[in-house]
Amino acid sequence: MEKLNIAGFEIYPGWLNPEDQAALVSDVRAVVRAAPLFHPVTPRGQQMSVRMTSAGRxxxxxxxxxxxxxxxxxSGIPWPSIPExxxxxxxxxxxxDRLPDSCLVNFYGEGARMGMHQDxxxxxxSRxxxxISLGDEALFRMGNETRGGKTESVWLRSGDVVVMGGKARLKHHGIDRVRFGSSTLLPKGGRINLTLRVVS
Structure with missing residues (x-):
């Protein structure tokens, strides 16, 4: 399978085939039924354009x-388990060699984006x-450990997987825009991003 390495970000284009993508969407829908999507608010009180929920510990x-x-x-309910x-x-x-503690589920509707940030x-x-990208295409921008400086961008498509480790682990990254309706995976359009992390 093809692997791209851009600024330390390992990108696996089309790693998930259409059948696997559909299976993941079905499992994500079960997560959302158990722990509904909500609009997060930043510490400054600004509502983010994505909706989110999580699975895992x-x-x-x-x-x-x-x-x-x-x-x-x-809402007070425990998060559901991360689907197999x-x-x-x-x-x-x-x-x-560690399983992730958390799977963040971000849903990008029309006009949603994600500013440059570090995880x-x-x-x-060290982990x-x-x-994982599912649904509409998104312009993924990759920066540096410090804010500013040269960045690189690539369009992520449904089924693509990105691994951020090593020198890319603390680099800034974000989603500048989504090509709404560019995929048929989600009947009403939009993009699902699944982000898996070992927390501690």
Whole structure:
């Protein structure tokens, strides 16, 4: 299978075939039924354009109290387990001997984006972050450990997987825009991003 290495980000184009993608979407829908999507708010009080939920021992949340991991959904219910179909991708590509503690589910509707950020709320940066793209294409921008400087961009398509480890682990990255309606995987359009992390 083809692998691209851009600024230390390992990108596996089309790693998931259409049948596997559909199976993952079905499993994600079960996660969302158990722990509904919600609109997160940044510590400054700004509502993010994505909706999110989580699966696993811990879920990533943000509100006026800050960015952090919590053992429960904002409603108070525990997060559902990470589906085996998602763990299969982690086991195949992460190179980690630890299973992830958290699977963040981000849903990008029309006009949603994600500003440049670092994944740095975890306690062990030696473990990679693995990201799975499902649905509409998204322009993924990769930067540096410090803000600013030269960046590179690539279009992520449904079924692509990105592994951020080693020198890319703490690099800034984000989604500049989504080509809404570019995929037929989700009947009403949109993009699902699954981000798997070892928290501690």
């Amino acid at each position: 811990l879920g990533w949340v943000t509100d006026r109290k800050g960015y952090r991991y919590e053992p429960r959904h904002p 179909s998602i763990l299969t991708v982690w086991n195949a590509l992460s190179g980690s 740095k709320d975890e306690g062990d940066f 990679p972050v693995l990201s």
